[in-house]
Amino acid sequence: MTHDKRADAIADGTIQIPVNEAMGFTYDSKTAEEIVFTYEVAPEHCNSAGGIQGGMLAAFADSVLGGASALHLTPEQYPALAEMKISIFRPATAGTTLTGKGRVLKAGRRVLFAEAEILNDQNELIAKASGTEIPADAP
Numbered sequence: 001m002t003h004d005k006r007a008d009a010i011a012d013g014t015i016q017i018p019v020n021e022a023m024g025f026t027y028d029s030k031t032a033e034e035i036v037f038t039y040e041v042a043p044e045h046c047n048s049a050g051g052i053q054g055g056m057l058a059a060f061a062d063s064v065l066g067g068a069s070a071l072h073l074t075p076e077q078y079p080a081l082a083e084m085k086i087s088i089f090r091p092a093t094a095g096t097t098l099t100g101k102g103r104v105l106k107a108g109r110r111v112l113f114a115e116a117e118i119l120n121d122q123n124e125l126i127a128k129a130s131g132t133e134i135p136a137d138a139p
Contacts, residue, residue, distance in 0.1 A: 025063050034103045035067040043094040051091035058086050060100055061129035064116040068102030069133040072112055079133035086129040097121045
């Protein structure tokens, strides 16, 4: 399975990512440099002020970082998140469609450095995350 076929298998459901399905994160597209996921903010993912809970943004960013990193691994490996930092710039409310764009900045043999940008449906930057992924064998 090539890297492109892996992304296609995620898109068509051959490779399932349970957390993405449970949270409503959807694979959208990929290029040689970037992978894109979308997510419609659900009311139950918001805090009492009506904005998305920060942990949901972090979970979405984690999936985007992992998706981008997976394109640089062998089919037998998966990206294990070792560390992540997220900066949140503005709120998003229920019903907002978020777009997560992820790319790998540096891919080494033992570690990958990736970043994700999360945009709202007006193309405004909601959050930015960076992460360190380690190529791991499936458990």
